[in-house]
Amino acid sequence: MIPNIPEIDKCDCNIIHSDVVDRVRRSMPDEEVIMDLADFFKVFGDTTRVGILSALNESEMCVCDIAALLGMTKSAISHQLRVLKQSKLVKYRRDGKVVYYSLDDDHVKTIFDQGLSHVEEK
Amino acid sequence: MIPNIPEIDKCDCNIIHSDVVDRVRRSMPDEEVIMDLADFFKVFGDTTRVGILSALNESEMCVCDIAALLGMTKSAISHQLRVLKQSKLVKYRRDGKVVYYSLDDDHVKTIFDQGLSHVEEK
DNA sequence: CGAACAGTTGAATATGTGTTCAACTATATT
DNA sequence: AATATAGTTGAACACATATTCAACTGTTCG
Numbered sequence: 001m002i003p004n005i006p007e008i009d010k011c012d013c014n015i016i017h018s019d020v021v022d023r024v025r026r027s028m029p030d031e032e033v034i035m036d037l038a039d040f041f042k043v044f045g046d047t048t049r050v051g052i053l054s055a056l057n058e059s060e061m062c063v064c065d066i067a068a069l070l071g072m073t074k075s076a077i078s079h080q081l082r083v084l085k086q087s088k089l090v091k092y093r094r095d096g097k098v099v100y101y102s103l104d105d106d107h108v109k110t111i112f113d114q115g116l117s118h119v120e121e122k
Numbered sequence: 123m124i125p126n127i128p129e130i131d132k133c134d135c136n137i138i139h140s141d142v143v144d145r146v147r148r149s150m151p152d153e154e155v156i157m158d159l160a161d162f163f164k165v166f167g168d169t170t171r172v173g174i175l176s177a178l179n180e181s182e183m184c185v186c187d188i189a190a191l192l193g194m195t196k197s198a199i200s201h202q203l204r205v206l207k208q209s210k211l212v213k214y215r216r217d218g219k220v221v222y223y224s225l226d227d228d229h230v231k232t233i234f235d236q237g238l239s240h241v242e243e244k
Numbered sequence: 245c246g247a248a249c250a251g252t253t254g255a256a257t258a259t260g261t262g263t264t265c266a267a268c269t270a271t272a273t274t
Numbered sequence: 275a276a277t278a279t280a281g282t283t284g285a286a287c288a289c290a291t292a293t294t295c296a297a298c299t300g301t302t303c304g
Contacts, residue, residue, distance in 0.1 A: 013186040045164030064135040
C-alpha cells in the first residue's frame with residue numbers, strides 16, 4: 001500500500017521534518033473518513049439544528065411545536081429536519097396530519113456533553 | 123423566572139401540544155449556550171480543520187509540515203490554525219523561525235471517537 | 245546589512261448554506 | 275366534495291466562509 005499523497009501538491013514550502021510527516025501520514029485516517037467526519041460535525045454547527053436536537057433530547061415533538069418553541073417557521077424547521085434525517089440523527093413517525101420527530105442516535109447526547117464541557121471550561 | 127419566549131414569534135402555526143412545548147422550553151439550555159455549542163461544532167465541520175486536528179492528535183507539527191501533509195498552502199493552513207487557536211483547540215510554541223502547533227483540548231479525541239463511531243455505524 | 249525562509253494577515257473571490265416565499269401533498273373534518 | 279391544517283419542497287436570496295494572492299513580519303545565516 002502506498003500512502004496517500006495528494007495528487008496535486010499545492011504546498012508552497014519544503015518539508016522540514018520528513019520523519020514526522022511520514023509517521024503522521026501513515027497514522028492518518030483516509031481522506032474519505034476525514035470528509036465524512038467533517039460532514040457529520042457540520043450538522044451540529046448550526047444554531048437551529050442544535051436547538052432542534054436539544055429539544056428532541058427532552059421529548060419527541062411535532063414540527064409545529066418545534067417551530068413555536070424556537071420562534072421559526074415550519075418551513076425553516078422542516079428544511080433542517082431533513083438535514084438531520086439525512087444524517088440519521090433523527091427519526092419520525094406520522095400520526096394523522098401530525099409528524100413526530102425524535103432522536104435516532106446514541107452519540108448525540110455524548111457529543112453534546114463533550115461540547116458543553118469545552119464551552120463551559122473556557 | 124420567566125421562560126425564554128422568542129421576542130419576535132415568526133412561528134406560522136398553532137402550538138399543538140402546549141404541555142410538551144412548555145416542559146421542553148423549561149429544560150432547554152439558554153440561547154447563548156446553544157449558540158456557543160453550534161460555534162464550537164462548526165469548527166469541526168471543515169475537512170481542512172479535521173485534517174489538521176487528526177494530524178496534531180498524532181504529533182506536534184509545524185505549519186510547513188502540515189501544509190505538505192495535506193497538500194495545501196501555508197496560508198490556507200495558517201488561516202485555519204487561527205480558527206482552531208481562537209477556539210482554544212490548539213496551542214503553539216515558536217522555536218526560531220518555526221512555529222509548532224499541538225492539541226490544547228482533552229475533548230478533541232473523545233469528540234472525534236464519537237463522530238467516528240457514528241460515521242462507521244451507518 | 246541583506247538574502248532566505250517560516251509564518252501571518254487582509255482583501256478579494258468563489259463556493260456553500262440557511263431562511264424565505266410560494267406552491268405543493270397528505271390527512272382529517274364538515 | 276370542499277375546506278382547513280400539518281408538513282414538505284424547490285427556487286431565490288442573503289449571508290457566511292474557505293482559499294487564493296500579495297504583501298507583510300520575524301528570525302536565521304552568510
